[in-house]
Amino acid sequence: MKKVVYHIKGFDCANCAIKSERHLNKDPRILDATIDFTGEKLFVTYKDAPMSEKELINKIKEVESDKIEITKFGAIKKEKVKIFTLKFWVTLARILISLILILLARFAFIDYIYLPTILYSIALAIILYDVAWKVFYNIIKLTNPLDEYLLILIASIGAFLMVFLGEPEYFEGVMVVLLWQIGQLFEDIATKKSKEAISSAIDLRADTAHKIVEDRIITIKPSELMVGDRIIVRVGEIIPVDGIIIEGSGSLDMSSLTGESLPVSIKVGQNVLSGSILTSGSITLRVEKVFSDSSISKILELVQNSGERKTKTEKFITKFARIYTPFILILAIFVSVLTGVTNLYDWAKALYLGLEILLIGCPCAIVISVPLAYFAAIGLSSKNGIIVKGGSYLDALTKIGVLFVDKTGTLTYGNFVVQKKVTINIDKDSFDKYLLAAESRSMHPIARAICAHQDVAQFALEQAEYEEVAGLGVKTLYRNQLILAGNAELLQKYNVVFNEVDECGTVIYLAVDQKYLGYVVIGDTIREKAKQLVTSLTSMGVKVVLLSGDTKRNVEDVSREVGIADYHYKLLPIDKTKIVAKEIANQQSKKKSKLVAFAGDGINDTPSIIRADIGIAMGGIGSDIAVDNADIVIMQDHPLKIYHAIRIGKIARFISIFNIVFALAIKLIVFFLSIFNISNMTIAILADTGLTIVLIIISLSILFYKVK
Numbered sequence: 001m002k003k004v005v006y007h008i009k010g011f012d013c014a015n016c017a018i019k020s021e022r023h024l025n026k027d028p029r030i031l032d033a034t035i036d037f038t039g040e041k042l043f044v045t046y047k048d049a050p051m052s053e054k055e056l057i058n059k060i061k062e063v064e065s066d067k068i069e070i071t072k073f074g075a076i077k078k079e080k081v082k083i084f085t086l087k088f089w090v091t092l093a094r095i096l097i098s099l100i101l102i103l104l105a106r107f108a109f110i111d112y113i114y115l116p117t118i119l120y121s122i123a124l125a126i127i128l129y130d131v132a133w134k135v136f137y138n139i140i141k142l143t144n145p146l147d148e149y150l151l152i153l154i155a156s157i158g159a160f161l162m163v164f165l166g167e168p169e170y171f172e173g174v175m176v177v178l179l180w181q182i183g184q185l186f187e188d189i190a191t192k193k194s195k196e197a198i199s200s201a202i203d204l205r206a207d208t209a210h211k212i213v214e215d216r217i218i219t220i221k222p223s224e225l226m227v228g229d230r231i232i233v234r235v236g237e238i239i240p241v242d243g244i245i246i247e248g249s250g251s252l253d254m255s256s257l258t259g260e261s262l263p264v265s266i267k268v269g270q271n272v273l274s275g276s277i278l279t280s281g282s283i284t285l286r287v288e289k290v291f292s293d294s295s296i297s298k299i300l301e302l303v304q305n306s307g308e309r310k311t312k313t314e315k316f317i318t319k320f321a322r323i324y325t326p327f328i329l330i331l332a333i334f335v336s337v338l339t340g341v342t343n344l345y346d347w348a349k350a351l352y353l354g355l356e357i358l359l360i361g362c363p364c365a366i367v368i369s370v371p372l373a374y375f376a377a378i379g380l381s382s383k384n385g386i387i388v389k390g391g392s393y394l395d396a397l398t399k400i401g402v403l404f405v406d407k408t409g410t411l412t413y414g415n416f417v418v419q420k421k422v423t424i425n426i427d428k429d430s431f432d433k434y435l436l437a438a439e440s441r442s443m444h445p446i447a448r449a450i451c452a453h454q455d456v457a458q459f460a461l462e463q464a465e466y467e468e469v470a471g472l473g474v475k476t477l478y479r480n481q482l483i484l485a486g487n488a489e490l491l492q493k494y495n496v497v498f499n500e501v502d503e504c505g506t507v508i509y510l511a512v513d514q515k516y517l518g519y520v521v522i523g524d525t526i527r528e529k530a531k532q533l534v535t536s537l538t539s540m541g542v543k544v545v546l547l548s549g550d551t552k553r554n555v556e557d558v559s560r561e562v563g564i565a566d567y568h569y570k571l572l573p574i575d576k577t578k579i580v581a582k583e584i585a586n587q588q589s590k591k592k593s594k595l596v597a598f599a600g601d602g603i604n605d606t607p608s609i610i611r612a613d614i615g616i617a618m619g620g621i622g623s624d625i626a627v628d629n630a631d632i633v634i635m636q637d638h639p640l641k642i643y644h645a646i647r648i649g650k651i652a653r654f655i656s657i658f659n660i661v662f663a664l665a666i667k668l669i670v671f672f673l674s675i676f677n678i679s680n681m682t683i684a685i686l687a688d689t690g691l692t693i694v695l696i697i698i699s700l701s702i703l704f705y706k707v708k
Contacts, residue, residue, distance in 0.1 A: 183689020206240035243285030250281020328361030369695035377652035397649035401594020416449030438485035
């Protein structure tokens, strides 16, 4: 089984993409295929060997007449969305020529017998040929031709055929297709504009980098930089790759990564992330990550791949469109026959009404606006420092009933400092030596606090049988001496005799060769937005529960400070996972079950992040474990953004449902206007194309929503 991502272009409408997606899923070589029409992505999971791009195109050609282009998704290229293509200008020219012909037929040559009919026919042929070709293509390929193209074709040709009933509607027959084609142009512009707006909102990649080579500076592409290169960044420029400052200082605008507009001061020794903008000062960086591995590239890759996971609403729309179009066709025939019979066999009126219903019933407005709402919401999330891996997770966020949170790095900063040191029967220097030796190879925040500003490289080289005991601490051999550094459970596990102390903070005990030598107390600070997160979620009906491996006293202090009533302490990673699993089972047993989310730092909490219905990783794009396993990634550890993510999810869901209800309501109103002979075919087509444009604008408005 192998998943491959492709760029895909060329579809005229969302319905065409849906039809092609269904056809691909029927292929025995494909396990699952998803087409993201708005994002122009094709996600294919193969059972065995992947198909070539040519094979995929040929497969889609079996049901689609559009010229489809497929290329394998590699390094993301910064491309400007091309709105006014050759196809656009050709369609516009056809519209103008047809418009001139029907105006001449209606007003200039009205006194001629056959000339108006000829002009109308030529105008219809010019404006309708691509629609007719699509329908013909579907028929000869033996695929389901019941789509909006068939509805438009029947309506326009039907208006002309009314000549046999003595009441030809040449003008309206051409105007139907003319207005529909105009609507298609506006729809295409709006869709591309929305994609351009979303891409520009989240795509803050630098186009160039200024590399220092000996005594000169050369300008190159960021993709050409290597780890260890030195680059200069000037005021107003975008940081091209992740790096560490080796010279200079200034301030950064990191809003593209975190959503926070306040500038961040930077100086020598600090790490900076690509996508940030230098707003003051000048800095020299040493490259720490190549362009493809840098923060902004990873964010873009996640966002652009998010179209694979469709929401239940989007999946419903896919099934709805398949049933809806045949239903409209049957309804139009039924109403037309019924009207003809009940109106003394006035078949001209009956046929006209049936054609109106076909136009009213086109599903374009719903099919394109709902996926676009979630696409815009993912863009809004990215602008606010929240990476959502798919629309389905936005939907899931609205159904959270319980949120489990880790303490360290989630509710607290995780910037530990040594607050107290107590030695027993050993001098301070020897105590420090053993403690640094034990913690020298660990990347845990507590180990970093202990080793801060110390040169521990030599200590790290002299370790043997080094082992980090999950949730307990470190066990290692240093110069043939067994060192234990961790919590009380670690020393108890190895039968070390010691006196457990009650201190406010995290206590790390030290023992060498089974002899207890003392302890250090590590302190942490609660994040300023942690209490606001708990208050906001509680007001929303979400229960917040704290899960921590820390001591009872520390967990109680943090819980009291942020307002959490339910908490658990002294937990191993497996204990947290069991509690999450138990709550999921509890929710599933309820009639109105809610989803369970877990927010942690994405390292020790990875099992719980995976087990939860929704896994939320704190810690930004720098943690590969967080990126790989979480459904939501919160940049820069801002806990309140969990609440923001839920709010954005609710907005997306509301807009998508509103679009469905609003579209169906408008169509229903125009349907009854047609029944009572108040409407006409021009109004009917506006109820489709005009409505589509309105709903696209409504969906796009999500991108400009201010999250509070």
